[in-house]
Amino acid sequence: MKEEFKVISKFIEEKSRVLDVGCGDGILMEYLLKNKVVDVRGLEISKEKVKKCLSKGLAVIEGDAESDLKQFPDLSFDYVILSQTLQAFMSPENVIENLLRVGKKVIVTIPNFGHWKVRLDLLLKGEMPVTKNLPYQWYNTPNLHMCTIQDFYNFCNNKRVNIYKSISLNGEKISNITTSNLKYKNLISELGIFLLEK
Amino acid sequence: MSNLNRMKNIIIEKTLKLDCGKEISNFPLAYETYGNLNEKKDNAILIFHALTGDQYASGINPITKKEGWWNYAVGPGKSFDTDKFFVICANVIGGCMGSYGPGTIDPLTNKPIGTNFPVITINDMVNAQYNLLDYLKIEKLFAVAGGSMGGMQVLQFVSNFPNKAKVALPIACTASHSAQNIAFNELGRQAIMSDSNWKEGLYYEKSTNPDKGLAVARMAAHITYLSKQGLQEKFGRNLQERSDLKFGFDADFQIESYLRYQGSVFVDRFDANSYLYITRAMDYFDLTKQYGGNLSKAFKDTKTKFFIISFTSDWLYPTSENKDIVIALNAIGADVGFVEIKTDKGHDSFLLDVPDFLSTIKNYLNTTYSNINERRI
Numbered sequence: 001m002k003e004e005f006k007v008i009s010k011f012i013e014e015k016s017r018v019l020d021v022g023c024g025d026g027i028l029m030e031y032l033l034k035n036k037v038v039d040v041r042g043l044e045i046s047k048e049k050v051k052k053c054l055s056k057g058l059a060v061i062e063g064d065a066e067s068d069l070k071q072f073p074d075l076s077f078d079y080v081i082l083s084q085t086l087q088a089f090m091s092p093e094n095v096i097e098n099l100l101r102v103g104k105k106v107i108v109t110i111p112n113f114g115h116w117k118v119r120l121d122l123l124l125k126g127e128m129p130v131t132k133n134l135p136y137q138w139y140n141t142p143n144l145h146m147c148t149i150q151d152f153y154n155f156c157n158n159k160r161v162n163i164y165k166s167i168s169l170n171g172e173k174i175s176n177i178t179t180s181n182l183k184y185k186n187l188i189s190e191l192g193i194f195l196l197e198k
Numbered sequence: 199m200s201n202l203n204r205m206k207n208i209i210i211e212k213t214l215k216l217d218c219g220k221e222i223s224n225f226p227l228a229y230e231t232y233g234n235l236n237e238k239k240d241n242a243i244l245i246f247h248a249l250t251g252d253q254y255a256s257g258i259n260p261i262t263k264k265e266g267w268w269n270y271a272v273g274p275g276k277s278f279d280t281d282k283f284f285v286i287c288a289n290v291i292g293g294c295m296g297s298y299g300p301g302t303i304d305p306l307t308n309k310p311i312g313t314n315f316p317v318i319t320i321n322d323m324v325n326a327q328y329n330l331l332d333y334l335k336i337e338k339l340f341a342v343a344g345g346s347m348g349g350m351q352v353l354q355f356v357s358n359f360p361n362k363a364k365v366a367l368p369i370a371c372t373a374s375h376s377a378q379n380i381a382f383n384e385l386g387r388q389a390i391m392s393d394s395n396w397k398e399g400l401y402y403e404k405s406t407n408p409d410k411g412l413a414v415a416r417m418a419a420h421i422t423y424l425s426k427q428g429l430q431e432k433f434g435r436n437l438q439e440r441s442d443l444k445f446g447f448d449a450d451f452q453i454e455s456y457l458r459y460q461g462s463v464f465v466d467r468f469d470a471n472s473y474l475y476i477t478r479a480m481d482y483f484d485l486t487k488q489y490g491g492n493l494s495k496a497f498k499d500t501k502t503k504f505f506i507i508s509f510t511s512d513w514l515y516p517t518s519e520n521k522d523i524v525i526a527l528n529a530i531g532a533d534v535g536f537v538e539i540k541t542d543k544g545h546d547s548f549l550l551d552v553p554d555f556l557s558t559i560k561n562y563l564n565t566t567y568s569n570i571n572e573r574r575i
Contacts, residue, residue: 017531041533050537051554054505055561057569061524061536071525 003174005031007167007193008081008107012036016078019043019103021065021095022085026053029060041077043068066090069098081107084191087143093159100161106196114148114186133190149177149185149192156196165195204260205296206230206253210329217319217482228296229253229288229330232272233280241567242336243278244327244363245287246344246351248549249419249476250468252295255287256280261295262467270551277559282567283340288330290323290351292475298326300399300471312471313399320347320483324354331362340567343367345548346515347476350375350483353523356504357485357496365566367559369507369548372519373485373493373526379514382422383477386415390470399471412470413461420460425511425544429453493526504534505562507555509547535562 005028012018014037020029023042026049032040042060044050053060061068065082066089080103082095087110089095099106111133112118121129128138136143147155149168156163166177168189177185177192185192207228213221230253235242245255247267256272258265271277278285289297292315300315331339342352342363349371356366372379393411395401401408421429433453437443440450449455489495504527508520517538527534539555541547547555 039533047537047540051558054535054537054558055565057562057565059503059533059535061528061534062538063536071528073529076528076531 003169003172004083004109004191004193007169007174008032008083008109009035011105011107011165011193011195012038012079014038017041017076019072019077019080021069021080021082021099022088023053023058023060024049026056026058026060028081028083029053029058030056065095065098069095069102072102074101075104077103079103079105079107083107083109084111086110087145087147090144092145096155096159096161100196100198104197105164107193108152108196109191109193110147110149110152111143112149112186112189112192113146114150115190116187119187149189150182152192152194153182156194162197163194164197167193169193207296208330208333210326212329214322214326216316216322218317220316222298222316225291225298225326226296226302227288227291227298227326227330229286230255231287231334232256232285233283235284235334235336239336240338240340240571241282242284242286242334242339243341243343243563244331244339244355245272245278245285246324246327246342246348246355247287247290248344248346248348249480250416250464250473251348252293253287253289254295255285267549270549271556271559277556278343278563279560282564286330286334288327290476291326292318292323292472292479294469294472299469300475301402301469310402312402313474315471315475317478317482318475319479320350320354321358321488323479324351324358327351328355328359339363340570341365341367341563343369344371345369346371346545347480349515350480350485353485353496354483356500356502357489360497360500360502363502364570365503365505365563367505367507368520368523370509370512370515370520370545371523372483372515373496373523374487374519375481375483376519380481382419382514383481385418386477387474389414389418390474393470396470399474401470407465408470409465412465412468412473413458415470415473416464416468417457417461420457422514423544423546425513425542427511427542428544431542493522494529497527497532498530500532502533503566504532505559506534506536507548507559508536508538509543509545509552509555510538510540511542512545512547514545 018040020042023044029040045064050062080099086092118129168175168177168185169191207226213223251267254266255268256266274281289295291298293299294301304311342355344352349368352368390411393408395406396408436452438452438455486493508517524536541552
């Protein structure tokens, strides 16, 4: 988690406007406020979490990214962040489109379904994978649309979305993903972090 | 009378041009304060009351001897913590608790003004109260807050004075009074005006007030403040001190008895003409129209931090109307927080003991106050 925040924070330039979509308890927002001079807003669907954020004085609104992103004008933020929630949407495609409309740059992190432990679980046990990053059973998971780093690359290519930077996270190890090491990084990364531009 | 003498008020000498075109000057504005203004004068919160409220937000109201209307939220250690903040609340003009209203004696005739009182608006109420800040020598408020009509005043205040308050808390309100709400207000006004004691609003001399009409107005309005589920849970079909139906028109049901009681206690503390004027001001409230159909423009210059709250079971000022304000603020990149609190207590939730609501406001205000002081935001 800490490493993910570090990478995200590094992507973000000082004095920019940031929207954290699915901001949860607001820990990333707090991290950014502590480490950067930024103007951060949050959107969160859970009432409990929104109350926690507001109790901390954070500018968070209760809402659903699938329907409430449309209220933000085009390019109204320098960065829009979507941290590990893309897989939980009914329509990740529409969400990404809206993120790219609202933000000049978009930061997306995805739990990688292509990680070797996940592949091995399915291959050897023949069961849906349950790992540290994906702790749910198939019948109670909020994750409707899991994808791999490779899938996300393909998606961006098809949609003509420019991947500006891509980072692999494996435990505490941070490394760059390139077109030449993509197959390998797709095997060993627990998390992929992408900086996108339309 | 001794209580009235203890009432704090200022006389506003400056001329106030009302939206109706008339001008008023040398008029009284009654107010109350709680807590202390600190040396830096940066801890003041102006609270706006709703339709039937008054300046006595906290503690015991010295006139009615009942608890202040926002006693759950305002006081030492409460949401608006008076150990920390200096809370100011004024009676709106048009009201009947010491501020300039239809019950005020006209010095020229020595009689109550009655329906010769000008039709006022939310804008007029807010502009009148602004004078109080000059009087108390407060350059900048920490916050403005209010629910229902109080929330409308918050919105109007920030749009009139974009950088006078650091934080704005409009609660369970709207930027534009809906047809349904106008309809309910009209029902209340008709109840008052069709009471033969109303006498075109000149009932003061006869000492017979249009109590029946005002009570019916209150009963109808009271239903709109509650939710169907809340009513069902609290009263159901329970009978009032009887084991069976009486086959008559007495209050067989507890809900009937409850409403009659609410109506009867209301007439003791509220003036029927004030009810007409204040409901009219609410009906005329349309901040969106004031800014040419674009609500965002109302807030275009503001640096105020907004925190908007709605309630799941509030059908009078539903979440959708509160969200319209959030959307307008987001459209201009204003600093806005929003949460819908889950409760079955209806529109009245903001006045009641709803722990989630009260604690979220308390934490938000305390954290924001210290963040601003540490210049983190």
